[in-house]
Amino acid sequence: MSVEVLIQRLDPELPMPSYAHPGDAGADLYAVRDVELLPGERAVVGTGIAIALPDGYAAFVHPRSGLAARLGVTLVNAPGTVDAGYRGEIKVTLINTDAKDAVRLRRGDRIAQLVVQRVAKAAFHEVDRLPGSVRGANGFGSTGT
Numbered sequence: 839m840s841v842e843v844l845i846q847r848l849d850p851e852l853p854m855p856s857y858a859h860p861g862d863a864g865a866d867l868y869a870v871r872d873v874e875l876l877p878g879e880r881a882v883v884g885t886g887i888a889i890a891l892p893d894g895y896a897a898f899v900h901p902r903s904g905l906a907a908r909l910g911v912t913l914v915n916a917p918g919t920v921d922a923g924y925r926g927e928i929k930v931t932l933i934n935t936d937a938k939d940a941v942r943l944r945r946g947d948r949i950a951q952l953v954v955q956r957v958a959k960a961a962f963h964e965v966d967r968l969p970g971s972v973r974g975a976n977g978f979g980s981t982g983t
């Protein structure tokens with residue numbers, strides 16, 4: 839399934855978001871600037887792009903596993919939600935979770951990945967009692983660890 843997504847490059851020197859392999863779900867996003875993150879520090883970094891998604895779609899900003907595993911860098915609000923109507927620059931809220939080492943990322947580094955998905959719009963109907971289910975209200979580790 840493919841969907842047309844309009845993209846505006848706010849920084850024409852950065853590459854278009856790109857899928858590294860056919861079949862990848864996430865298209866890599868690039869840092870618009872250098873950033874240094876001290877241990878525990880976070881920063882909002884632009885990606886130099888704005889998009890227009892069709893109604894019924896959203897895009898989700900996910901961390902990259904390589905940055906997470908190698909450097910401890912992830913996203914504070916993973917996954918970030920990009921609404922179909924959002925026309926501003928897509929930004930990434932990075933955090934360095936490492937306890938000891940600072941991390942330096944450069945302009946043009948791939949800092950996150952964008953997953954475009956269909957999303958349903960809920961019509962919320964208030965009721966006094968919800969229909970029964972096998973799980974019921976069990977959660978939060980109810981099946982064990």
Ligand SMILES: O=c1ccn([C@H]2C[C@H](O)[C@@H](COP(=O)(O)OP(=O)(O)OP(=O)(O)O)O2)c(=O)[nH]1
Nearest residue numbers: 899915917918919920921924927928929930931
């Ligand atoms: O990682 C993210 C998350 C969000 N956004 C942009 C797109 C999204 O449509 C908008 C608002 O995001 P969200 O609804 O998560 O933030 P909010 O704190 O609820 O802000 P608002 O009151 O503007 O909805 O910010 C990003 O660029 N990157």
Ligand SMILES: [Mg+2]
Nearest residue numbers: 919920921924
């Ligand atoms: Mg919101």
